[in-house]
Amino acid sequence: MAGHRPSAFLSHPLRNVPDVVPPSAPDPLLAGLNPAQHEAVTTDAAPLCILAGAGSGKTRVLTRRIAHRVHTGAADAPHVLALTFTRKAAGELKGRLRQLGVRDSVVAGTFHAVAYAQLRRRWADRGERAPALLDRKVRLLAEIVGRPAAGSPALQLADIASEIEWAKARLVPASQYVVEAERAGRTPPVAPAVLASYFEQYEALKRRKGLVDFDDLLGLCARALDTDEEFAATQRWRFRHLFVDEFQDVNPVQFRLLKGWLGDRGDLCVVGDPNQAIYSWNGADPRLLTNFSRLFPTATTIRLDDNYRSTPQVLCVANAVLGDDPAHTAPPLRPHRADGPAPVVRSFATDTAEAHGIAAAIRRHHGPTRPWSHHAVLVRTNAQAVIFEQAFRAAQIPFRMRGGGGLLRQPEVKAALAELAASPARVPFAARVTELEVLARAEVGLGSDERRANLEALVRLAREYQLLDTGASLPGFNAWLGATVQGDEPEESGDAVDVVTFHRAKGLEWPVVYVAGLEKGLVPIGRAESPAADAEERRLLYVALTRAHEELQCSWAERRMFGERVIARAPSPWLATIEAAVASLAAEAPTGDWRRYLDGERLRLRSVDGGRAGVRGSQPDPDVLAALRSWRARTARAAAVPPYVIFHDTTLAALAERRPATHEALLAVPGLGPLKAERYGLDLLALVAEHRKSA
Numbered sequence: 001m002a003g004h005r006p007s008a009f010l011s012h013p014l015r016n017v018p019d020v021v022p023p024s025a026p027d028p029l030l031a032g033l034n035p036a037q038h039e040a041v042t043t044d045a046a047p048l049c050i051l052a053g054a055g056s057g058k059t060r061v062l063t064r065r066i067a068h069r070v071h072t073g074a075a076d077a078p079h080v081l082a083l084t085f086t087r088k089a090a091g092e093l094k095g096r097l098r099q100l101g102v103r104d105s106v107v108a109g110t111f112h113a114v115a116y117a118q119l120r121r122r123w124a125d126r127g128e129r130a131p132a133l134l135d136r137k138v139r140l141l142a143e144i145v146g147r148p149a150a151g152s153p154a155l156q157l158a159d160i161a162s163e164i165e166w167a168k169a170r171l172v173p174a175s176q177y178v179v180e181a182e183r184a185g186r187t188p189p190v191a192p193a194v195l196a197s198y199f200e201q202y203e204a205l206k207r208r209k210g211l212v213d214f215d216d217l218l219g220l221c222a223r224a225l226d227t228d229e230e231f232a233a234t235q236r237w238r239f240r241h242l243f244v245d246e247f248q249d250v251n252p253v254q255f256r257l258l259k260g261w262l263g264d265r266g267d268l269c270v271v272g273d274p275n276q277a278i279y280s281w282n283g284a285d286p287r288l289l290t291n292f293s294r295l296f297p298t299a300t301t302i303r304l305d306d307n308y309r310s311t312p313q314v315l316c317v318a319n320a321v322l323g324d325d326p327a328h329t330a331p332p333l334r335p336h337r338a339d340g341p342a343p344v345v346r347s348f349a350t351d352t353a354e355a356h357g358i359a360a361a362i363r364r365h366h367g368p369t370r371p372w373s374h375h376a377v378l379v380r381t382n383a384q385a386v387i388f389e390q391a392f393r394a395a396q397i398p399f400r401m402r403g404g405g406g407l408l409r410q411p412e413v414k415a416a417l418a419e420l421a422a423s424p425a426r427v428p429f430a431a432r433v434t435e436l437e438v439l440a441r442a443e444v445g446l447g448s449d450e451r452r453a454n455l456e457a458l459v460r461l462a463r464e465y466q467l468l469d470t471g472a473s474l475p476g477f478n479a480w481l482g483a484t485v486q487g488d489e490p491e492e493s494g495d496a497v498d499v500v501t502f503h504r505a506k507g508l509e510w511p512v513v514y515v516a517g518l519e520k521g522l523v524p525i526g527r528a529e530s531p532a533a534d535a536e537e538r539r540l541l542y543v544a545l546t547r548a549h550e551e552l553q554c555s556w557a558e559r560r561m562f563g564e565r566v567i568a569r570a571p572s573p574w575l576a577t578i579e580a581a582v583a584s585l586a587a588e589a590p591t592g593d594w595r596r597y598l599d600g601e602r603l604r605l606r607s608v609d610g611g612r613a614g615v616r617g618s619q620p621d622p623d624v625l626a627a628l629r630s631w632r633a634r635t636a637r638a639a640a641v642p643p644y645v646i647f648h649d650t651t652l653a654a655l656a657e658r659r660p661a662t663h664e665a666l667l668a669v670p671g672l673g674p675l676k677a678e679r680y681g682l683d684l685l686a687l688v689a690e691h692r693k694s695a
Helices: 036-042 058-071 087-101 111-125 137-145 155-171 176-185 190-210 214-227 231-238 252-262 313-325 350-365 382-392 413-421 429-441 448-466 476-486 530-545 575-588 624-639 649-658 663-668 674-694
Strands: 048-052 082-083 107-110 241-243 268-272 298-306 344-348 375-379 399-401 498-502 510-515 547-559 560-562 563-568
Touching: 036 298, 036 624, 048 058, 058 082, 058 087, 058 155, 058 241, 058 268, 082 111, 082 252, 087 107, 107 111, 107 155, 111 214, 111 231, 111 252, 137 155, 137 190, 137 375, 155 176, 155 190, 155 214, 155 252, 155 413, 176 448, 241 252, 313 575, 344 350, 344 575, 350 375, 350 382, 350 510, 350 547, 350 560, 375 382, 375 530, 375 547, 382 399, 382 413, 382 448, 413 429, 413 448, 413 476, 429 448, 429 476, 429 575, 510 530, 530 547, 547 575, 624 649, 624 674, 663 674
Parallel strands: 048 268, 048 298, 082 107, 082 241, 241 268, 344 547, 375 498, 375 510, 399 498, 510 547
Antiparallel strands: 560 563
16 A cells, blocks of 8 residues: 555645744754753654653643654654543643644544544545434433332443443453453442343444444444555554553553554654553553553653652652552652642541631632632542532632532432432422432442442432421422532633542642542542552542642541431541651651651651751650550540541650650641641640659
8 A cells, every 4th residue: 555645635735835833943842841851852762652740741742742843844744643632632732832833734632533533534435324423321221221210210320331431441342341340340330240231232222223432433443444454544644643642541442543543653652641540440551651662662761750830848748649559669750849838637527617627728828819719629529529619608719610520410410300300299308308318328339439429418418408498399409409509600711719529630730739538438439449449549649639839738527427427537548648748848858758757666756956966766655655545545435436536546656755845846746737736735735744744
């Protein structure tokens, strides 16, 4: 096919018009780059893998590399294909390229968009009727599964669809689903064999109706590239220089398609960060990035480890969370911003107190130089966001739910409300709420903690509405929900506080970030039972922490409402690492070794004057430690919480070792922040003083 000429539709419409506005000098494209960035932009290596840490200038390097290659003649703009994971990212990439002098001839888009465009052209050229595109899998699945009985809501359909999407992303056919799902540790919403049957029926029904879904677009295009020599030659002529952003999020079917576009050529540049691989639960395979040199033996890898987003204090905490993982071997990010305040760790008595406390802190912080939009609250699940919506409304703070994360927009909540609406009109509202509780309880054991939490949040709102309206009714509840929870959201560009889930926060950043709900069962999420899932949850927390430019506040609630139940909570197992990092900042600056503040038996203490010459080693006083443990047990019983909710063992060991005599010395103890010092400080100082007198 060497002499093959593409069909006319692929010819560039402006072939005699320059695709590039020549810069006055080549230097602007390279200005301000550090040595690693400069090499990543200018190297002739291909294939090229750029490992770009959080805040390291990933998009800047990617766009400048494309522009530099176009300006130097190493790449032809109409033959460049830049692949992203969202339309928004593609638009931003093209906007930056225009600023760098590259006209709109570069193609930037998602895998799905590019594949669909190519398939439609192929169908048209072959005179074939294009199949209709199925927008939602649940429409067909409803025909297969049927209308569920009471207590088994239709919301399962969304989970069945998600599991089918995972299988197709991993190139797993229905016949192999049971084996591969077990191998991957999946917990489908129904028995694996049942789900495999639904999967097989779904594919058959789709074929009978002449439909394709979004997942099919990738597989169909990849298959056409493998089997249709003319089609493959045409597309490879059209796209000669391939660039892929966020390569850690690529799944096997996307990689197969990428290989089809690439053919036997090597002009490929990928950019990604293994530390931000947080979508393997959805089919992504971060090993495609970490094993890039094995997949492409002639590839060159360049690391970008300089962070320009966050202060050294924020990075110290984020690096510690990753560094606490024995399997993590990559070097930590190097900060380049000026020093900022140390991150703060706070506990609150309840989840409601946490939301109102954060709202109050944001209101105090707000001012001419710190608008609302400089603040963000990050939560692990959508259900947690409901309380912040209410707290911000009460505090008259403008806010927005980023990425469609509002509770009422969740599929399971929509389905539950539809189920209530389908009940006969004579059914009293109290009975409908009981039905809601049945739906929430039915989720137990189905493997979706977030979905169950969303339904329990809806139950809680229904109970709250009942208390407010003695004549409670379903229409009244729906109207109240619209006014209380959803409301009119500010425009994305407006001045408002962002409330975002950890996943949705990826790619975003703010000067001030509040990471809320750092509790076991949320961070990590309860369903993360395998080592791989646990590691991904750790990376997800790292992503949340690295969204902050200057200020970072982490918090958790000692008790949280789930429906009508008040549940005692335990801090996230990674909160001790965060506290240790904060303690190291106070004692040794961001370059200190946070690990010695994690283990109470290995604490090395400073003398009172804080001078470096005064570092000394000692052991906890056994009598003080015993007294502290006895005090903690009494306090925990009185508060009806586990002892570790009051203080970690490592904090007690530090108290027994330092034996603080003043409030200032108390605040210097690792793991003892201002809130707990205020709550328990007098008791602790009195206890230590009593033992000092008896010594």
